[in-house]
Amino acid sequence: MGYKVVVCGATGNVGREMLNILAERSFPADEVAVLASRRSLGTEVSYGDKTLKTKDLETFDFTGWDIAFFAIGSDATKQYAPKAAKAGCIVIDNSSLYRYDRDVPLVVPEVNPEAVDGYSKKNIIANPNCSTAQMVVALKPLHDRARIKRVVVSTYQSVSGTGKEAIDELWDQTKGMYVPGQEREPSVYTKQIAFNVIPHIDSFMEDGSTREEWKMVAETKKIVDPKIKVTATCVRVPVFVGHSEAINIEFEDHLDEEEARDILREAPGILVVDKREDGGYVTPVECVGDFATFVSRIRQDSTIDNGLNIWVVSDNLRKGAALNAVQIAETLDQRVLKKG
Template sequence: MGYRVVVAGATGNVGREMVNILAERGFPADEVAVLASSRSQGDQIEYGDTGKLLKVQNIEHFDPAGWDMALFAIGSEATKVYAPKFAAAGCTVIDNSSLYRMDPDVPLVVPEVNPDAIDGYKARNIIANPNCSTAQMVVALKPLHDAATITRVVVATYQSVSGAGKVGMDELFEQSRNIFVGDSAEPKKFTKQIAFNVIPHIDSFLDDGSTKEEWKMVVETKKILDPKIKVTATCVRVPVFVGHSEALNVEFANELSAEDAKRILREAPGIMLIDKHEDGGYATPIEAAGDDATYVSRVREDPTVENGLALWCVSDNLRKGAALNAVQIAELLGRRHLKKGNEAALIADEARETANED
């Protein structure tokens, strides 16, 4: 007997990826329900490449009783309404919004980094998925932190427009087309023109001059990885459709050479090291799009500080930064706590995790 799984927000970019990844990874689901707002009710969504079509149901009228887990990709406002209802009905919520990330009673989980944190989910029956830029960064940092203890991180992000949803992707496409034909490229979703430009502003500004996106990277890294780590971030929107990139300068308490760091990263779960000192010997968002790995390149020693490294990190923000991480949380929840599903599927899941570690 497998799980009964809900995907809420299934018509959006992240929700569709959640559905696809459930199918791709052979998640042991006996039944999958896809939910959205009333305007999408009755639409059909393909369940990966299985040929199976799922009919979209209205989340307002859906009864979560008897369902095992729900993957939420509906934004904070809707999550505030529906997550408590689902959790109270016994359906564990895995939430992609920012609403519960800093709630002390809600675990914030990246399975390769802090799998034990999931054990606290019973307090609210809710598990939080981190911010997309945080998720890929902590995957890259975790094995290095274990080896030499990170004390400080300086990160500059280069975040794709898909992080702002379909409207962000549409705006980049439309502005690029309009510029080529001489039409207006006035911004609608973004604060300035995004086509052929970069914007050092993601989310709202805070009193100290940082943005909320930058604040998220700071506090989420501390909650997931280590509260003692100092983090400063500059988050930038760039004209890339899919894939976030990050330039990281990392300081350690103990010495760690670039060669040792590469060896550690090469063996770490969830990481693909591409680092050749030659033209094209590094990862870009093009390579990361559609892939599950967090790519790391340009690992080198930082001579401006004691025990410092610089590196480049790239990942598909719709997958590891959101949908994939949510499905991995669901798999972890199943293995550690719910323990349903046929034995073969669970063994295959565990084998895949072991292979990643190897």
């Protein structure tokens, strides 16, 4: 006997991807309900070889349902997730609302699968930020070997992390460069995104960092180790799907690049593509639709005693959101619920 599963926000990019991945990975779901806001009511979405019609999130009764995936943003999650949890349905939330709540586990299954055991305090599990998820998958096996002291990361984040309107804005601005009369002024972003990069994701904080950068710091500490020092610069780039990160790591103990490469090759969820030749690395275009987190450009940092540089690429709609959420459900199934 399988699970009764709900996907909230099923018409959005992440919600649709959750449905795709649930089907691709044959998650043991006997019944799937797809929910959306009233303006999207009745919209059809695909789940494997089935077509499902969306129901009204506002009036849906979560009683008797086992797992609910939430991909609807913090404001709506704040209203509906507690209702689902109170009804006995375990919420796996993709928003930032519960990530920093002490009573809510923040989980990346390759990194801290045991954390799901704490779901019962609020019946909620949080999914990390997309840029954090792929980074900690790469950091954890290295941390287990040589203990990470400090991380300096610069991100190159695709527009799909902002949503469909951002994808449309990049597309329209790109067309506008070549088709007279098709120009589009920035509305989603603060500056033109086509043929440009914007060092600004989320709102600014008092210390000059952005909230996206703060998220990477706080979430890495919660997921991997509170002792790790992290500094981040998060940049939006004109790429449709796929986040990239240049990560500099300082360790307590020496770790040479060859051993690091071997460790990463054996680590769960990682594919190493690291040839020192033209094209011997992975770019965002190549990672789209893949489950893996790709690591390339593994090399020693000679400016510090125990340092490495790595390049990490992943499909942000998958590992950064939908895939990680489904993996959390799989981990729940294996460790706690055991219906699959």
